[in-house]
Structures are given as structure tokens and as C-alpha cells.
Amino acid sequence: MRYLPLTPEDRAAMLNTIGAASVDDFYQDVPISARLSGLIEGLPNHQGELAVERHMAALAGKNRTASDGPFFVGAGAYKHHVPASVDMIIQRSEFLTTYTPYQPEIAQGTLQTLFEFQTQVAAMTAMDVANASMYDGSTACAEAAVMACRVTRRKKVVLSGGLHPHYAAATRLLCEAQGIEVIELEPAIDGELELANHVDDATACVIGQSPNVFGTVTDLSPVADAAHAQKALLVSVFTEAVSLGLVTPPGEMGADIAVGEGQSIGNPLTFGGPYVGLFACTQKLVRQMPGRLCGETVDADGERGFVLTLSTREQHIRRDKATSNICTNSGLCALAFTAHMTLLGGKGFAQLAQLNHETACDLADALEAVPGVNILTPRFFNEFAFETPVDAEAVLAMLDERGVLGGVRVSRMLPDAGMGKVIIAAATECTTQDDIAAYAAALKEVV
Amino acid sequence: MGMQTIGRPTAPVVSESGSVQTVSGSKGLLQHEDLIFEIGDAEKTGVDLPVPSGRADRLGGVTRQHATGLPGLTEPEAVRHYMRLSQRNYAIDLGLFPLGSCTMKHNPRLNEKAARMPGFADIHPMQPQRTVQGALELINELATWLKTLTGMPAVAMSPKAGAHGELCGLLAIRQALISRGEGETRKRVLVPASAHGTNPATAIQCGFIVDEIAADARGRVDMADLKGKLESTDDIAGIMLTNPNTCGLFETDIKEIADLIHAAGGYFYCDGANFNAIVGRVRPGDLGVDAMHINLHKTFSTPHGGGGPGSGPTVLSDALAPFAPVPFVVKDADGFHLVEDVEGEGAEAFGRMVAFHGQMGMFVRALTYMLSHGADGLKQVAEDAVLNANYIQARLKDVMTPAFEGYCMHEALFSDAFTADGIETIDIAKALIDEGYHPMTMYFPLVVHGAMLIEPTETESKQELDRFCDALRVVAERAAAGDEALKAAPYLAPKTRLDETRAARKPILKWTPPAPEAIAAE
Numbered sequence: 001m002r003y004l005p006l007t008p009e010d011r012a013a014m015l016n017t018i019g020a021a022s023v024d025d026f027y028q029d030v031p032i033s034a035r036l037s038g039l040i041e042g043l044p045n046h047q048g049e050l051a052v053e054r055h056m057a058a059l060a061g062k063n064r065t066a067s068d069g070p071f072f073v074g075a076g077a078y079k080h081h082v083p084a085s086v087d088m089i090i091q092r093s094e095f096l097t098t099y100t101p102y103q104p105e106i107a108q109g110t111l112q113t114l115f116e117f118q119t120q121v122a123a124m125t126a127m128d129v130a131n132a133s134m135y136d137g138s139t140a141c142a143e144a145a146v147m148a149c150r151v152t153r154r155k156k157v158v159l160s161g162g163l164h165p166h167y168a169a170a171t172r173l174l175c176e177a178q179g180i181e182v183i184e185l186e187p188a189i190d191g192e193l194e195l196a197n198h199v200d201d202a203t204a205c206v207i208g209q210s211p212n213v214f215g216t217v218t219d220l221s222p223v224a225d226a227a228h229a230q231k232a233l234l235v236s237v238f239t240e241a242v243s244l245g246l247v248t249p250p251g252e253m254g255a256d257i258a259v260g261e262g263q264s265i266g267n268p269l270t271f272g273g274p275y276v277g278l279f280a281c282t283q284k285l286v287r288q289m290p291g292r293l294c295g296e297t298v299d300a301d302g303e304r305g306f307v308l309t310l311s312t313r314e315q316h317i318r319r320d321k322a323t324s325n326i327c328t329n330s331g332l333c334a335l336a337f338t339a340h341m342t343l344l345g346g347k348g349f350a351q352l353a354q355l356n357h358e359t360a361c362d363l364a365d366a367l368e369a370v371p372g373v374n375i376l377t378p379r380f381f382n383e384f385a386f387e388t389p390v391d392a393e394a395v396l397a398m399l400d401e402r403g404v405l406g407g408v409r410v411s412r413m414l415p416d417a418g419m420g421k422v423i424i425a426a427a428t429e430c431t432t433q434d435d436i437a438a439y440a441a442a443l444k445e446v447v
Numbered sequence: 448m449g450m451q452t453i454g455r456p457t458a459p460v461v462s463e464s465g466s467v468q469t470v471s472g473s474k475g476l477l478q479h480e481d482l483i484f485e486i487g488d489a490e491k492t493g494v495d496l497p498v499p500s501g502r503a504d505r506l507g508g509v510t511r512q513h514a515t516g517l518p519g520l521t522e523p524e525a526v527r528h529y530m531r532l533s534q535r536n537y538a539i540d541l542g543l544f545p546l547g548s549c550t551m552k553h554n555p556r557l558n559e560k561a562a563r564m565p566g567f568a569d570i571h572p573m574q575p576q577r578t579v580q581g582a583l584e585l586i587n588e589l590a591t592w593l594k595t596l597t598g599m600p601a602v603a604m605s606p607k608a609g610a611h612g613e614l615c616g617l618l619a620i621r622q623a624l625i626s627r628g629e630g631e632t633r634k635r636v637l638v639p640a641s642a643h644g645t646n647p648a649t650a651i652q653c654g655f656i657v658d659e660i661a662a663d664a665r666g667r668v669d670m671a672d673l674k675g676k677l678e679s680t681d682d683i684a685g686i687m688l689t690n691p692n693t694c695g696l697f698e699t700d701i702k703e704i705a706d707l708i709h710a711a712g713g714y715f716y717c718d719g720a721n722f723n724a725i726v727g728r729v730r731p732g733d734l735g736v737d738a739m740h741i742n743l744h745k746t747f748s749t750p751h752g753g754g755g756p757g758s759g760p761t762v763l764s765d766a767l768a769p770f771a772p773v774p775f776v777v778k779d780a781d782g783f784h785l786v787e788d789v790e791g792e793g794a795e796a797f798g799r800m801v802a803f804h805g806q807m808g809m810f811v812r813a814l815t816y817m818l819s820h821g822a823d824g825l826k827q828v829a830e831d832a833v834l835n836a837n838y839i840q841a842r843l844k845d846v847m848t849p850a851f852e853g854y855c856m857h858e859a860l861f862s863d864a865f866t867a868d869g870i871e872t873i874d875i876a877k878a879l880i881d882e883g884y885h886p887m888t889m890y891f892p893l894v895v896h897g898a899m900l901i902e903p904t905e906t907e908s909k910q911e912l913d914r915f916c917d918a919l920r921v922v923a924e925r926a927a928a929g930d931e932a933l934k935a936a937p938y939l940a941p942k943t944r945l946d947e948t949r950a951a952r953k954p955i956l957k958w959t960p961p962a963p964e965a966i967a968a969e
């Protein structure tokens with residue numbers, strides 16, 4: 001077995017040193033009825049690299065990739081180009097195969113990159129501070145809601161009708177388990193500002209999204225004002241991190257907490273995970289933040305160094321009084337994110353965002369020219385909703401037959417919203433003019 | 448002039464303290480590296496993007512007012528930046544990483560290769576399901592392995608990490624209690640004092656109340672204390688028990704504990720963090736477990752990545768299976784499909800924990816690992832992990848203080864009783880760094896004073912274990928002798944001891960540009 005270094009002679013010598021007759025001695029505390037006599041049934045025995053690789057390649061080969069043809073699927077995860085060096089950096093053993101940096105003297109590599117990550121995320125969201133990442137955007141959103149309740153000592157949160165339905169579901173689940181009331185506004189393509197009419201003195205936070213799940217960008221400043229007038233917080237959500245390069249970021253709209261998905265930067269689609277949740281807030285709230293934080297300090301020689309800090313918020317110190325049960329962050333995905341951002345720089349990031357928007361504008365122009373197509377999203381970044389006279393599931397299936405993955409039907413996420421003919425389509429820097437032309441031509445045939 | 452020194456001995460500058468000073472701040476191969484904000488340039492970029500046309504007509508004026516100001520680096524600069532930083536990290540690929548309860552085993556590179564196949568890495572979670580049948584088949588295949596290895600009938604695949612799996616298990620318990628009409632009355636969850644901090648934190652997150660059970664002198668659940676806590680049963684929701692536990696011991700009375708909890712009307716959550724010790728030899732389903740998360744990044748070798756991403760699929764008993772969260776994969780005549788809504792096939796689900804379907808990248812790695820090992824190899828994994836831990840315990844027990852008598856499972860636990868006054872566990876840990884090893888887990892579990900928890904895993908050779916034990920024996924003897932020099936260790940790491948108190952007192956959580964007067968003074 002290629003991953004097990006002990007030889008039979010080693011095992012015998014070690015048992016001898018220990019004074020045990022066989023490894024069975026070590027399992028003597030297992031109840032007799034639960035001791036397996038042989039191998040577990042129903043599973044194959046070990047295989048060589050070649051056989052395993054063939055098996056995995058066969059499974060992989062049954063999937064259509066985002067690079068196989070015109071591709072416009074978004075709604076919370078986005079096909080972007082990742083520079084080759086990013087994947088090479090995260091495959092460095094020193095990053096890939098190390099643990100949480102609990103021993104900072106021999107983990108400065110991880111810690112310094114986390115410090116840089118936090119600085120980048122704070123700048124991108126225009127917030128004061130950011131943590132060292134969360135599992136993903138949806139769990140970051142749920143944690144933001146319960147954090148707002150801790151901060152305000154209130155137990156009601158209001159979700160906009162444009163919040164990604166999966167984010168709303170994850171938030172509702174965690175809140176309800178903690179006895180927090182969740183008010184969800186009706187699904188609405190352009191309804192973020194409606195949040196301002198649903199804040200009262202019992203509201204802990206309102207959660208709005210820009211760009212929202214339908215792609216609509218909204219300046220949430222009026223919502224922030226309405227929330228703050230009632231001493232409630234604004235949680236500002238995004239699922240497309242590239243938008244921060246062009247669209248008004250949470251900190252410029254008065255958000256108290258900003259959360260979002262960072263997958264778009266540095267991380268492949270990978271069928272939904274692992275991704276990297278971004279979490280930022282105002283300085284005032286930092287001690288109520290969930291998740292890991294990296295901070296600057298000095299070593300015994302007075303030299304600058306970095307450590308995990310404010311761990312008195314965390315479960316391994318505070319146990320039942322922790323701000324969250326989170327133990328792990330999304331370290332390697334955060335490294336991919338920060339490495340890609342370092343390559344982009346602020347200038348490249350803004351340029352990337354601009355390219356995304358322009359491509360989506362071109363797509364909208366092309367689809368709008370198809371008879372029967374109606375663009376529903378009034379203001380967008382790189383994604384928008386549109387309607388045709390035909391059921392969206394049928395449209396997408398017919399597009400698929402023509403080699404085009406045309407987007408996400410709203411009915412898959414919101415089956416009861418009465419939006420059966422609405423499709424959400426995204427374009428990125430990976431989308432070519434040929435892709436757009438192919439989409440428009442195919443759509444013309446099917447609607 | 449530089450040419451003339453070739454082949455001649457050169458004399459570095461040696462300071463009064465005996466350490467070598469360099470102009471650059473580098474120490475040979477360990478090169479000094481500043482933050483990207485200090486070396487980068489806001490006008491520079493390491494990507495060559497097409498020039499935009501500048502149209503912004505569909506944004507409606509919702510535009511960013513202030514640039515991020517973030518610096519960029521070209522590719523050669525960026526690659527060097529991260530390579531230099533990487534040199535400051537210890538990693539399992541460099542040597543033994545004996546963090547107890549963390550299962551730092553070798554991460555096979557085939558796993559990485561498989562995860563990067565475009566058919567896995569370049570597929571979108573919301574593509575039409577007919578275009579991702581291989582992905583759904585993979586999830587189903589991994590689920591079958593997990594159910595078979597644990598002897599459990601169902602598994603929820605979406606939890607993002609171990610603690611998230613705990614959340615999944617407790618939310619399933621909560622939903623089961625609600626369906627019994629006892630959601631409001633059964634709120635008490637029993638948690639042993641030796642538990643991971645995530646256990647009580649998770650219970651609280653789910654709206655439960657934590658009731659702590661003591662450990663007995665054998666490092667197991669104190670049965671008398673447990674029975675006392677079960678005198679009144681109508682408020683019992685369940686128990687969260689790690690097995691093998693965080694003392695590295697199998698809970699001898701586990702079946703009786705399961706029976707007691709079930710008789711009390713509660714459910715048995717097992718923290719599966721230490722599944723590596725028993726995989727292939729014991730099925731948790733045979734022990735009366737109702738829910739258990741499995742850390743794919745521990746037992747099934749997906750990389751820890753400096754703190755994630757993890758993955759925490761959670762197996763469920765028949766009693767809890769109906770409440771498993773959406774989405775889940777179902778196979779029918781047409782192939783595989785995802786149940787994504789809390790209706791129809793998912794009507795009893797307790798809800799949705801995350802966007803999309805779980806940590807697919809980790810699923811690919813874990814299944815690759817399982818297929819490589821097979822049923823026979825996984826049994827050997829557990830046995831070698833336990834053998835290695837017992838070997839370490841045997842080789843150290845005369846110079847350190849084993850916390851409990853008898854054999855251990857996958858990790859050896861010592862207390863600090865053998866150290867001289869003034870020498871602490873942390874001093875031993877830091878001295879191990881100088882010897883070229885990552886320290887063991889320190890001060891955990893809390894039930895043992897100055898705990899040192901050593902988990903070697905099965906991927907260490909006997910030679911590596913011997914080298915480690917030889918080094919740790921010497922450090923332990925120095926600690927017993929009260930060697931004050933240990934207090935300032937490590938001496939040979941990239942950094943000396945870092946001031947964590949200072950970091951927490953006035954947190955600096957991001958880089959800020961130096962004030963103008965400071966620049967002028969330079």
C-alpha cells in the first residue's frame with residue numbers, strides 16, 4: 001500500500017517494544033458485538049494509481065465543463081479565468097499541507113498571506129476590517145445575521161426579495177434554530193430599497209444584496225439610513241466579488257457588515273465548493289465577529305510578525321460562549337483569492353470588472369434583439385434576468401441541445417415565485433463575442 | 448572586486464550575541480519579505496487583460512467612488528513573494544506534524560490531480576443536471592462509501608467542515624424533536640468536559656443548553672455523573688460524544704451510554720473527528736450512534752490547506768435520516784438527480800445549510816483516497832495509526848507522564864507532571880520546533896493538566912517516529928531538569944516567540960499606510 005510506510009518487520013518490532021501481541025490488543029475496549037471480524041463488506045480492495053485515475057477520469061468525462069462551449073451560468077458562482085501561477089502557488093506543499101497557524105513561529109507564511117487577504121478584502125468592500133474568511137458566502141450571510149442580533153440584542157432580521165435564495169435559506173435555518181424571527185420580503189428583481197420600509201425598533205438587521213440574485217445593482221444607502229435611524233444594522237451581500245471593482249461597495253453605502261462569496265477571484269467553479277466566504281465589518285463591531293482573525297504583533301526580537309488573534313471570541317477558548325462554532329476557515333481558497341488579487345492589483349481588478357460589465361452589456365444587447373425576449377433587470381453588472389414567452393426549463397433544455405448553457409432558471413431556486421419563464425444569464429471576461437452570437441442565434445430558434 | 452572572493456573563505460559579520468547580522472534581513476535561504484503593500488505598486492498588474500471600451504451604460508450610476516488602491520505585482524514578483532513566504536511554514540510534506548485530534552496525514556498527490564480534472568473543477572453547481580451526471584454519480588459513490596464504512600443508512604453531504612457537520616447533526620436532532628412535538632421541552636445536551644470546543648458552541652448555536660459531564664480517572668465518561676444527569680429525562684435532547692475521545696481512548700461504555708440516551712428519549716451525536724483510529728475496524732452504526740460528522744480533511748486525507756477548506760459529511764441513523772438537509776442526490780431510472788427543495792422528496796428536510804451542494808473538490812479527493820486504499824487498506828490505516836501512537840507512548844512513557852494507564856488509540860496523551868517547576872507545556876512545544884518538528888497539540892483536552900496530545904497518523908515510518916521520539920525524549924529530560932533555556936525557545940525558527948497578548952490588546956488587523964510624518968522622518 002503506497003501510502004503506508006510501515007513494513008511487516010517494523011510492525012512486529014514496534015509491537016515488541018510496546019509489549020503487545022497484536023494490534024487487536026489496542027481495540028480491546030471496543031464492545032465485542034461491534035468488533036468486525038474481517039473486512040467491511042461491499043467495498044473493493046486497494047487499487048493502483050492508474051486504475052483509480054481511470055475511474056475518476058471516467059466520472060469527470062460524463063460532465064460538460066464550462067469551457068466546452070458557450071456558457072452563461074451564474075447565480076452565485078461564476079466562470080472566471082484563474083492565472084496559472086495561482087494554482088501553482090496554492091499547490092506549494094508549505095501552503096497546501098500545513099495546518100491552521102496555531103504555532104506562529106513556524107507559520108508566518110500562512111499568517112502573512114492571511115493578513116494581506118484581510119487588508120485586500122477590507123479595501124475591496126470599503127469596510128474597516130475583514131476576517132480570515134468563512135466557509136462560503138451563504139454561511140457568511142447566516143453568521144452576519146446572528147452577529148447582528150448579538151450586537152443589537154434584538155431578535156428579528158429582514159431579508160430582501162433579491163437575496164440569493166440559498167443564502168436566505170441558510171440564514172433562515174441558523175436564525176430559526178436560535179429563536180430569531182426572519183422576515184423574507186417577496187422575491188423582487190428590483191426591490192432592495194423596499195427593506196427601508198421594513199425596519200422598526202425591534203429589527204436587528206436588514207440584509208440586502210447588490211448585485212442581487214437577479215443581477216440588479218442598487219445603492220443601498222437609503223436602506224442604511226433607515227436601518228441606522230432605528231439603531232439596526234445593514235448587512236450588505238454580494239455573490240460576485242468582481243463587481244466590487246466597479247459597483248458601489250458595501251462600505252460606500254453605509255453597511256455595518258459586508259458578506260459575500262469570493263469564489264470569482266482565484267477559485268474554480270468545482271460544482272459549488274470549496275469556495276471562500278468574505279466577511280467584513282466596521283471597527284466598532286470587530287469583537288463580535290465570527291471566524292478567525294490574523295493580527296500584527298512583534299516577536300521576542302522586536303521584529304514584526306503575525307498571529308491569530310482575538311481568539312477569546314472563538315469556540316476553542318470560549319466553548320459555549322463563543323461567537324460562533326466555526327473552527328476552520330477556507331484557508332487555501334483564501335490564499336488563491338489573495339494571490340489572484342495580488343496579480344490583478346487595484347488597477348487590474350477595476351479593469352477586470354469593467355470587462356465583465358461590458359461583456360454583459362453586449363450579451364444584453366444581443367438577447368434583447370431576439371424577438372420575444374425582455375430584459376427584466378434594470379441596472380446590472382455582469383448578470384441579468386430576462387423573460388421569454390416559453391417556459392424557462394424548456395428554453396434551457398433546447399439551448400443545451402444547441403450547445404449553449406444559457407443560464408439558471410429562477411424556478412429552480414424559487415419554484416413558487418411565479419417566475420417560470422425567467423432566466424438569469426451571466427457573462428464574464430471568459431465570454432467571447434462568438435459565444436454571445438451563438439447564444440442569440442440559438443435563442444432565436446427556440447423562443 | 449567581487450570576483451576576487453571566489454573560492455576564498457568569507458567572514459560574515461557576527462554580532463555580540465553570536466548571531467549573524469545581514470544587511471538584507473535575510474538569513475541565507477530564508478529571505479526577508481515585506482508585505483505586498485510595501486513592495487507592490489497600485490499602477491502595476493500581473494495580468495494582461497484586453498483594454499475595455501469604457502461602456503457603463505447599464506449600471507445606472509451605481510458605481511464605485513473610490514478606487515481600492517490595492518497594489519499589484521507582476522508574475523515573477525508575485526511568485527517570489529509567495530515562495531519566500533512559503534519557506535516560513537512547517538508542513539506535513541516537511542516532516543511529522545503530530546497535532547493531536549487534527550490527523551495530519553500525508554495528502555496523496557493523485558487526489559490533487561483528480562480534483563483538477565476539468566470535468567470536476569470546471570463545472571458549475573447550477574448547470575442543468577443532465578450535464579453533470581458524473582458529478583452526481585461521484586457524490587453518490589462517496590456517500591455509499593461513507594455509509595458502508597460507518598454502518599449508517601444515510602448521509603448529508605453538504606456540511607462545509609467538521610463543525611458544520613456538528614451543526615447538521617444537531618439540527619437534525621432538533622427537527623426530530625420538533626416532529627415529536629418536543630422541540631420546546633427537550634433542550635438539554637450532555638457534553639463531556641473533554642469535548643472539542645466546537646461541541647458546546649454548536650449546541651448553543653442550535654438553541655440547546657449545554658450540560659457538562661465529568662471525565663473519570665480512566666479518561667472516559669464518568670458513568671455515575673452521566674446517570675445523575677439523566678435522573679430527569681424529559682428535557683434531554685441528546686449527547687455529543689467524541690469516540691475515540693479526545694484523550695485518545697475508546698469510550699468503553701459507549702453502548703451503555705447510547706442505550707441510556709435512547710431510553711431517556713434523546714439522540715446520540717458522535718463527533719467523528721477521530722474516526723481515523725477505527726475506520727475499517729469498527730462501524731459507528733454498531734455502537735448506537737444517531738449522527739456523526741466525518742472530517743474528510745482528517746480521515747480521508749484531503750489537505751488542511753493552512754486552515755481549510757474542510758468538509759464534514761454527516762451520517763444519520765434511520766431515526767434522523769428523514770430530516771437530512773437539502774440538497775441530496777437520488778438515483779432513479781433516468782440517472783441521478785438532486786432534491787433541492789423542502790417539498791416532495793425533501794418534505795421532511797430540516798432545511799438548507801449552504802448554497803449549492805457541498806465541498807465537491809474535497810469529495811473528489813476523498814473518493815480518490817478511498818479507492819486507492821480500498822476496504823483492506825483503510826483497515827490497515829487505522830491499525831497503523833493506532834500502532835504508531837502506541838509506539839510513541841511506549842517510547843516516551845519513562846521520561847514523560849502518560850495521562851492515563853493502558854494502551855491508547857490513535858493519539859498518545861501526556862500531562863505536564865514530569866516537568867520541573869517553571870517549565871510548561873508550551874516550552875516543550877517550542878523546543879520541538881528547534882528540533883525540526885511541529886509541536887503536538889498543547890493544553891487540550893482540558894481535563895488533563897498541561898496536556899500534550901500526540902497523533903502521528905499512519906503515514907509515518909518507524910525511522911521517522913524514532914527520530915521524533917529521540918528528540919522529544921531529550922527535550923522532556925531537559926524539562927524535567929528545569930532547563931531554563933527552554934523558556935526562550937524556539938531559537939532556530941523563522942521567528943522567535945510572538946507576543947500574542949500585544950496582538951489582542953490593540954488589534955492591528957490590516958496594513959495601513961505609514962503616517963506622512965513617519966515617512967518624512969525616514
